[in-house]
Amino acid sequence: MQITDLVIIGAGPAGMAAAATAANAGLHVILLDEQRRPGGQIYRDVDRVAPIRGELLGKDYIDGLPLTAGLDHGNITHISGAVVWSIEEGIRVLYTADGRGGAIEAKRILIATGALERPMPLPGWTLPGVMTAGAAQILLKQSGVLSKNAVLVGSGPLLYLIAAQMIRAGTPPLALVETQTRADFLRALPHLGGALRGWRYLFKGLTMLSEIRRAGVRRYTSATNISIEGETSADGIRFIAGGKPRHIPCDTVLLHHGVVPNTQAARSIDVAHHWDARQHCFVPNLDDWGGTNVETVHIAGDGAGIGGAKAAALAGRLAALKTAADLGAISTIERDTAAKPIRRRIARELAVRPFLDAVFPPAIEATKPADATIICRCEEITAGDIRRHAGIGCVGPNQAKAFSRAGMGPCQGRYCGLTVSSLLAEANSATMDETGYYRIRPPLKPVTLGELAAMGGSVNSATN
């Protein structure tokens, strides 16, 4: 099999920008992505959708167009609909696409798998009609589908963006139930100076808030005791705000309290991670090019720590420059010269983050759920189950997995991992780093025997 210079997993902003930069430097690049069209989640289907409802979605969405255009390069092979299920040392990436297995050998790999919604286990969050706010965004971007009777719950700027887009589309949300408090705001104030360097983001936030106010959408803040009600699907939400119990009948509940790096691929090849106390998530240990403890592996974008789409694209370019220099396509002087302005722009993009992280912290009742709340959606394990296992000596998430099956369902811990680790850390009075995270093993996504059998020519080199 031919060995390509660089294989990139994920065609979001980081992956697309990296592919273009590496290709322009002369590298041969294979870009693998699960979706049919490039864009990742933030620019989902932007090529097709921008002309249809670009105005409704706003400039931040249309900004993805130059990135997808950059993929039109002779050195880039974009394999769409490709689900990566294993990464092997060497490097060999195994994937399935259109019912067939495939394998790619490469000298270097860039993991650009982006972010996942931070799990938000609240009573009733497994009911039909409850989705992540990100899911609502994807429904609107890709499919033009909006909930008619939705309540947005949690904290963070994404809630305001979705509310504003729903208002523009003529289906405003019924209410915003927000968990951040006045104390969070006061804690965030010292970061306001730094945030002013990213004033465009603050300005955008204030504009969206005034759009929400003008539309008459009610905002409740410091909400607590949130529970979603319904038998066969969500039909209402209860919470306490302003000292009063509230109930809002609704069909859809959209949850969001931040996004966290999707670390599955990196963890599966033993990239070291640590707990980031400011962002409340595990992030990979990286050098200032996105390099990891595994020499051939770089990580860029939100999978490296949450910085947003613009910062992700810039980080993708840095990792591509480093890779191009490592493989001798450009000199280190060329690399460093090109990197300098990129680093300045990244610093500007990230300036607002400490303020945002402090003003919109994760909702405490979802990071420390009540005993009866399901925390592992796949295996229907409750927070109480995990605490009980901690009580009989379970110290780490891999033990908890064996004790309870938490994290052993098809999502492989993507929507329970952080909760399980934080429940164990709290019960055992240990740090998140001491507690650790699930060991992630291939297959990263389910693969059928039929797909393996149809691996075709590549199977020979894959097994030799």
Add this chain to the structure above:
Amino acid sequence: MKTASSFLELEEGRPLVPVWFEGRELQLPKGSNLAAAMLAAGVGTFRYTPVSGAPRAPFCMMGACFDCLVEVDGVTRQACMLEVTDGLRLSMPRKGRDVTDADN
């Protein structure tokens, strides 16, 4: 299963094609995201969990949560990762633990 959808679908002018889910005929926009189209057509429950039999529907829409599983040609697939094709025949994943036992 809901009959009136709690979702609004912005018109894109895609031709509608028949798709069967649990024997019920749905008219869905060809080439659109299957999970989104099913939600817009009023499908409230996509499956029942193998553990407790609880109803589930799409949660993440990005291929990560596996809550939107449906069965296509005997294989359990994520509806949010499929496109609507003419004459697609879908059912809820069969009872039993074939889904969750397939990994780890």
